[in-house]
Amino acid sequence: MAPLVLPLAILLALQPCCVAGFGLTNLLPSNNDQRKKRLRFLATRSNEESSSSVASTFEEIARGGQAELLLSHSSVSSYFEPESRKGKLLRLANQCRHSYLTTGIAHIPQFVRLDLVDKMVEEAINLQQREECFYSTEDHTVYQEPNDSSFAQDHPRNALQRSSKWIIDFDRIDQGSSPLAILYKSPELKAFVSYVVRSDSEIKDDALYTSGCPYNAAYYNLYEPNDGLGWHFDKSQFGVNLELQPGELGGDFELCWNTREDDSAWCFDKVQNVLDVSDDAHSPVAQRIQDPPVGPGSLVFFAGARNLHRVTPVVSQKPRINAIMTFETQPNQRPNAYSLKKFFGR
Ligand SMILES: O=C(O)CCC(=O)C(=O)O
Numbered sequence: 115m116a117p118l119v120l121p122l123a124i125l126l127a128l129q130p131c132c133v134a135g136f137g138l139t140n141l142l143p144s145n146n147d148q149r150k151k152r153l154r155f156l157a158t159r160s161n162e163e164s165s166s167s168v169a170s171t172f173e174e175i176a177r178g179g180q181a182e183l184l185l186s187h188s189s190v191s192s193y194f195e196p197e198s199r200k201g202k203l204l205r206l207a208n209q210c211r212h213s214y215l216t217t218g219i220a221h222i223p224q225f226v227r228l229d230l231v232d233k234m235v236e237e238a239i240n241l242q243q244r245e246e247c248f249y250s251t252e253d254h255t256v257y258q259e260p261n262d263s264s265f266a267q268d269h270p271r272n273a274l275q276r277s278s279k280w281i282i283d284f285d286r287i288d289q290g291s292s293p294l295a296i297l298y299k300s301p302e303l304k305a306f307v308s309y310v311v312r313s314d315s316e317i318k319d320d321a322l323y324t325s326g327c328p329y330n331a332a333y334y335n336l337y338e339p340n341d342g343l344g345w346h347f348d349k350s351q352f353g354v355n356l357e358l359q360p361g362e363l364g365g366d367f368e369l370c371w372n373t374r375e376d377d378s379a380w381c382f383d384k385v386q387n388v389l390d391v392s393d394d395a396h397s398p399v400a401q402r403i404q405d406p407p408v409g410p411g412s413l414v415f416f417a418g419a420r421n422l423h424r425v426t427p428v429v430s431q432k433p434r435i436n437a438i439m440t441f442e443t444q445p446n447q448r449p450n451a452y453s454l455k456k457f458f459g460r
Contacts, residue, residue, distance in 0.1 A: 280337075345424045361430055
């Protein structure tokens, strides 16, 4: 196979069915003028930018032969008339982007073919059974910053949250045959992610990058009974989560939209409000993906630096399994030594 064809083979297995937010049925801009403006912007942009930029990479996918190929080989190809295929791909990306920008999250159900999802679940479970994994457990502040003794221990600045899960890092995954590794390294997926999560000015600036770290690039999470993640803000602007095996009970991803106005604000009152009313099962002030629910093969984008989020403790025996794919806005980014030790045992 030519170098481009291998990653493409995986991308051909993607199933772009629809995009869902939190129970919103129509996530496209309701205003037709806005929609046209957006499409016009996309159409002109590819002429203005260099061929190496993410925007033009995506334009090539959306307009050119790759989109034809992608859609004609995916299982949803029969949903589309040939002449409207390119438009459908662009619409999927725009729906996703709109949902991400207006609710902090975008969800594409059944993004990856189920036989590949099964392969990834099998790989994760096999590696865990061979003890090729690390049990990451910690008490941390919501901000993932060390304690500040000028605040009381129960102040939102210092209040501790408990998180635990098994992690199978990128270095343990078979780079040649794992669908996760191949999908993560495909330029098409990166272009799609960039299109969804970056603002227009950022897209103009340039691309996203895969991680420079051999461990956190793409990794499996396994949440067993009582495992979960306490409320936290991420250090990175956004997260991309491929759901493989949702928890049967518990293990829900919850997000509080617009908890803080920028990635470094403290916003103690809003954080306190979330902590005050939360119990393990369900937060009345958070959003959950419900309609349709997150299922095997769902791709979830979330803006984790601005929006407080958590994974509720898993209650059922069956583990919740997902994969996190790390994309960065700067080349060669790596977590600091503390995070590597704490989360990956490296
Ligand atoms: O496992 C998940 O669904 C979310 C993980 C998460 O919250 C994070 O990576 O910050």
